[in-house]
Structures are given as C-alpha cells and as structure tokens.
Amino acid sequence: MTARRILFAALFAAILVGCATSPSDDRISVDASTMLKSSFKARGQAGLDRLDQDDTQRLCSEAAGKTPPREVAERIEKQNLATIQYPADGKLVGDWKNGEKIAQEGRGKQYSDDPAGPVGGNCYACHQLAPQEVAYGTIGPSLYRFGKLRGYGIEMQRYAYGKIFNSEAFAACSTMPRFGHNGILSEQQIKDVTALLMDPASPVNQ
Amino acid sequence: MADPMKIRASLVGDTTEVKVLMSHEMETGQRKDAQGVVIPAWFIQTVTVTHGGKTVLAAQWGPAVSKNPFVSFKFKGGAKGDKVTIAWADNRGDKRTDEATIA
Amino acid sequence: MDRKRRQVLKSGGGVTLLTLVAAAGWLRPGDAAAQSWNKAAFDTKSMADTMKALGGGEPVQSKDIVFFQTPDIAENGAVVPVGIISNIPNTESIAVLIEKNPNMLAAVFDIPPGTEPSLSTRVKMGQSSNIYALVKADGKYFVAAKDVKVTLGGCGG
C-alpha cells in the first residue's frame, strides 16, 4: 500500500464518519419522520394519519419549542385565521354551566377513549378558570376573571370564540389545541366554553 | 400462586424492626371492569408474624388495606440470626408463608 | 376482661359496636394458627351507629395516640400511609378505621406483650376523610382521629 493510497483511504473514512455523525438538519427531520411512521401502530380511533403533519405542525416542529421567525409566524397566523368559522346564528356565548363541564372533561380523541363517549376541552389541565377548582395547571395563563378584566363586548366575545376555535390564528406555535379547526369540540361546545369565559354570571368572572 | 413476600428484619439495640411487602391485589369488590361487571372482592384477611414460636403480631384486614400491602412494626426479644415467619391467608383460601433472618 | 366487654356491649346495644369491639378484642397471641376473620366487624358501614353505641365516653378520646408518617394530603387515595403509636400502657390492639369508606374498618392489629404499640401500614381512601386509630388497652377503648385530604389530580385519562 502506497502512502498515497493510505492517505486516500484515511480521507475517505473521515468523509464517511463525517457523513454519519453530522447529517444535515433536514436529513435528520426526514429520518425522524420515517422512524415515527414505522414505530407507531393504529389503535382505536387513532390512525397512523395522525402522524401526517399539516403546514402549521411542521413549521412549529421545526421551531423546536421556540418562537418561529417573524415571517413564518405571520404565515402561520394568517393561514389559521382564515379557518375560523363563526356561528351562522351570530350567537357566540352559550351556557357557562356546560362550559364548565367541558373545561373539566379530559377525555376525547385518545385511542383508549370510546369514540362515542364524551370529548372535552380539558381546559383546567392548563389554565386556572373558576376559583372553586384548585386542581388547575399552569401551561397556559390564568383565565380567572377573563371577561371581568377585559370587558364583555362583542369584540372580546369574537376573540374568545376565535382563540378556542383556532389558537394558532393569534399566537403562532401556541401550545393550545385548535379545538374548532381540528374538530375536537363542536360549535355548541365552543359557545359554551366561551360563555364560561365571557358570561358575567360565570364563576370565572366572580 | 402468590409471589413471595419481601421481608426485612433488622436488629436495632434490643428491638427487631420488621418491614414486609406482600404481593396481593387487595381487590375491594367495589370496582367494575370495562364491561361494567363487578370485580369480586379478593383480599388478605389474616396476617400472623411469629418469632421463636411466639406470635409477635396478628392482624385482620379488610379490603381497604392497599394493594401490595406494606406493614412495619417492632418487637423486643429477637437476636441476629433468628428467623421471623410471616403467614397470610386471603378470602379465597389462598395462603402464603415466608421467613426472613434477623440481620 | 370478658365482663368488661359484656358491659360495653350491653350499654351500647348497637351491632356495629359489638362487632367492632369484638374484632379488637378477639385476637389473642397464641391463637394465631386458628385465627379467624371477623366478617361482621368488617361489614360495619356507619361510624354514626358506632359512635352512638359507644356513648358515655367510650371510646375515650386520647392524646396518647399519635399519628406518624400520615400525610395531611394524599396525592392518591389508593395508597395512604398511616402510622400509629399508642403511648397508653398495656395496649393490646390497634385498629385503623376510615370514616367515609364504604366499610369503615380497614385493619385490626393485635399487639402481644413484647411488641411495641407502634406500627405503620397503607390504606385506601375513597375520598377526603378522618382516619381513626382505635386502641384497646387494659380492656378499655381509646380513639384519636386525623383528617386526611385526598386529591385525585391527573390529566383526565
């Protein structure tokens, strides 16, 4: 073996190792996506199609827990704002008592859940709402006195309804689910949760 | 057949401290399975701990004792190397006896 | 002792008291091999009956019964640690009762001479409730209570 060939071989090996240890970020994303597809199995109501990301999910995954660049954030918000469907009857505020039940209900959409069973918003998992419930989470901001602090006007009603329908329209890569856009809650359920936040009689506003 | 108990018996001064974990469902008879059928009660009813032929603790339990029960207590008179024997019996007639050496 | 027990039973008249006291009194060292389980005591459903039946200061509330390793809050009611020490001389048995469980009596421990009147175990609690430690000493009954709050938490599924 000549010195040149040894050098060549060493170089070649270095390139190989280099490729194996530092593939591009895009390449890793593709690998992750492929690996996910082969690592899950459909069960109950949760099919493998749940691993197919839409534009928002893909862009927010790329942001890796941080706020995406401004132009990306604007794109996400614009796209999602266009999806919001306000009720045809114009009524945005339903029954806060039902809203409270929906806010407490954690079931829905898991493969272990009965597809015909209740689907909730599980709001208390992440937010403080009515002060009577002390077992609330802190992933989202406190919504205690939501309407009382912000006013009960139609614009605030539209914001509350819209935020529940599609949170990404107002804050790109929010951790909050898009309850209306993704068909988690029905129109009536969103009205009821809006009432929990916006009805002056709701315990949230006491 | 139930799994063996996990027994620790250790001498501190003139006192033997006994800690025991038992493998048992301790089913209350109040729970329902996925089909809504009541799961029958199944729990340890009696526990006896003996040392040198003498009972050092005797217990009667209901189904409100937690699953995989734990008991800790102390008695006087044990010596290193002595055996402590623990026996339980459940409401299905299943029994189990295990022993440990005082360390 | 037998006479004492009969007196208590007679004065009380409630079935729950009878069975409860029997449970606390019937276990004796040496009988272990033939140890039986007192079904009636474990079927007791109401503390109110028991308390009414106990009447006249029986059992006596006692500051000499101390809870240890027993939390004020239990994160999960399926496993609530309970530790009880009786500083009452001649303690013969220690029973654990959960006020709001469907069946109140959880466990009875017989304490032979030579065994310390101190033990710890774990019980299930269906909801926030008082835990009672019922101690039998010199044929008399003493009681102490501790309030334990049960939180169920979790993320709904």
Place this chain on the structure above:
Amino acid sequence: MMHIDRGLGAGRRAAALAIAVALVAAPTALAQSSAAEGIAKYREALQDGNPAELWEARGEGLWKEPRGPAKASLEQCDLGLGAGVVKGAYAQLPKYFADADRVMDLETRLVWCMVKLQGTSDADARKNPFGNGTDRKSNIEALVAYITSESRGVKMNVSLAHPKEAQMYKVGDKIFYFRGGPHDFGCVTCHGADNQRIRLQDLPNLTKVEGAQKAYTTWPAYRVSQGELRTFQWRLNDCFRQQRFPELEFGSDASIALTMFLAKNANGAAFDAPAIKR
C-alpha cells in the same frame, strides 16, 4: 384506570358523627402548610416501603432461572458491560450492540437475549411488556425492575461515540419537538418549560439537564395509581396515548431514540430507581 370507591361513602356524613369527629380530631397542620408541602410529605412517607421491591425480587428470579425452549437463564446476557454483568449496566443504556447492529435500550436488549439465549420467539418475548394485575404479570417489567435496581447510585453515563448512537440521539431530539395529531401535541408541549404543571402534577422541563436528570433517573417506578411497576417504555407509550397519537410500539426505534435523547441528557446524575410515584 383506577376506580377506587370514590363517592360511594358520600351519603354517609351523619351529623352525629360530625360532632364526635370534631371533638376527636387532632388539629390539622393543613392550615399551616401549603398543599405542595403536604404532597411532598406524602411522597416522602411512601418511600419507606416501595412495592417495586416485589418486582425486583421476581425479576432476579426470572434472570437466573433456566427458561424458554433452550432451558437457559439470562445470566449470559450482555447488557453492554459484558456477558452477565448487571451492576451498573442500565446507567450506560441505550447503546450500540455490534451483535445486533442496532442501538438498544434495556427492554429491547432483554427481548434480544430471550430470543438468542432462551430460544423464545421474538413475538413471545415482546408479547406482554406492560402487566395488568395478578393474571397478566409482565416478565419484562420484573426483569427491568431487577436490572435497574442494580444501577441505583450509579452515575448516568450514556455514550454517543458510535455513529449510530449519535444518530439515534439526534433523531430523538427531533421527535421530542414533533407536533401532530388532532391536538397538535408533542413531548415539548408539556415538557418544554420550567415550573409548569398539568392539573396539580409538576412537569419536568426535559429540555434542560436538571429536568432530564430528575425525570430519567426516577424511572422505572411503582405507580401508586395503578399498583404496577412501570418502565420507561411504558412512560413513553402512555405519554403518546395522552398526546392523542396512535400507539407507540414496544421497543420501536422511535421509543429508543427518545430514550437515548433523555438518557444522554441525564448524564452525570446518580440513577435512583425503581422509584415510587403517585
């Protein structure tokens, strides 16, 4: 799901009883100590007798007992530190195994050894990874309890020296941030920030070393709410269920990639499990 006797006794709050109780009840410390402190004390009180030891004992028996068509024990299984070395093995997993040409976590390595040493079929070996009560005990959970207990106190020391290990870590990192499903959830949704909780449960920030160390070194754990010993494979499986994803397959590459990501981030911390959790 636990269905303890919640609510069954609710109707029995007899007034007579309340009087008696008020007289008897010792003054509670609840008023002085916060709920968080109370729960911390509860967790502390649980440490004294951890039923995980029952799984450890059963696992040790299973490790040493000749089993399977080959009537062989697992004592010659190489968990990464040489055939039969259990002490400290878990603290350096997952790792690349040349014989399998794959990065493996403890559970997948155990399946491998059951197949190669005991002659068990792959399907049989991975059939029951998560137990449920006396009738469906999981041998994997018991073996994991035993093997992990032999790393208690050992500092986490996971290597990325092999290119496949480094690759697994990077993919695990990506998967951690992958958002999908009807709720747009990903691991990062609940585990990407400090001092957050879901309902009353504290959530470790797994993007930071301290969070990853605290979380990873305390699994497996005896889960009080289930009365079962649960492994890290179970932890991942159930997180994805709650994320509304399809089911994460036991021993899948994605499960190993995430385990690699978290185990490596926990490097330097002393392993402290099997633990006991709510």
